[in-house]
Amino acid sequence: MPRTIVTYPNPVLAKKAAPVVEITEEIRALAAEMLEIMYADKGIGLAAPQVAESIRLITVDLSGPDKREDPHVFVNPVLSNLEGEVESEEGCLSVVGYRTTVKRAERLHLSATDLDGKPVEMDADDLMAICLQHEVDHLDGVLFIDKISKLKRTLYERKLKKWLKEKNED
Structure with a gap:
C-alpha cells in the first residue's frame, strides 16, 4: 500500500524520530517515495514522520x-x-488548511549524510533555512502550529474540529 501524508493530530507527528543507523535500499526507496509524495502534494519539503516513518530523514526541493x-x-x-x-x-x-506567520532563524548550518553515506555540510539562508528548520522540527515532534500564539492555535483547533465533524457527517 503506498504511503500517504499523515495529518495532525496523528501521534507520530508529536514523537521524536529515531536516527537512521544504516542507509539501506529501504531507506533509499523511502526517500524516493517521499520526494514523489512531496511533489504530488505541492510541497517543497517533507519529513519521514509525515509519512508515518519515525526516522530522521527529510526531503527538500525549493524548485x-x-x-x-x-x-x-x-x-x-x-x-x-x-x-x-x-x-x-x-x-x-x-496541518490541513492552515497557514500563518512563524519566526525562524534567518541563517543556519546543516550537517547531514546523503543517501550514499557521505557527509553533507551546507550553509543556508532565506527560504532554504526556513524549510530546513520546518522539516527538522518534524523530526523532533514539533509542528509549526506549536510555535504560534495560544490564541491562533485555539482558533485552528476549533476550525479543525468543525472540519472533521463535517467530514464525518458526509
Missing part, C-alpha cells in the same frame, strides 16, 4: 513541485549556527 530541479535528501540532519530572525508565512502538508 518543486513543478520544476523538480533541485531535490535534496538529508539523513540525520543537524542544524547549528542559527543566526538572525525572520518571519515568514508557513503551511504544512500535515
Whole structure:
C-alpha cells in the first residue's frame, strides 16, 4: 500500500524520530517515495514522520513541485549556527488548511549524510533555512502550529474540529 501524508493530530507527528543507523535500499526507496509524495502534494519539503516513518530523514526541493530541479535528501540532519530572525508565512502538508506567520532563524548550518553515506555540510539562508528548520522540527515532534500564539492555535483547533465533524457527517 503506498504511503500517504499523515495529518495532525496523528501521534507520530508529536514523537521524536529515531536516527537512521544504516542507509539501506529501504531507506533509499523511502526517500524516493517521499520526494514523489512531496511533489504530488505541492510541497517543497517533507519529513519521514509525515509519512508515518519515525526516522530522521527529510526531503527538500525549493524548485518543486513543478520544476523538480533541485531535490535534496538529508539523513540525520543537524542544524547549528542559527543566526538572525525572520518571519515568514508557513503551511504544512500535515496541518490541513492552515497557514500563518512563524519566526525562524534567518541563517543556519546543516550537517547531514546523503543517501550514499557521505557527509553533507551546507550553509543556508532565506527560504532554504526556513524549510530546513520546518522539516527538522518534524523530526523532533514539533509542528509549526506549536510555535504560534495560544490564541491562533485555539482558533485552528476549533476550525479543525468543525472540519472533521463535517467530514464525518458526509
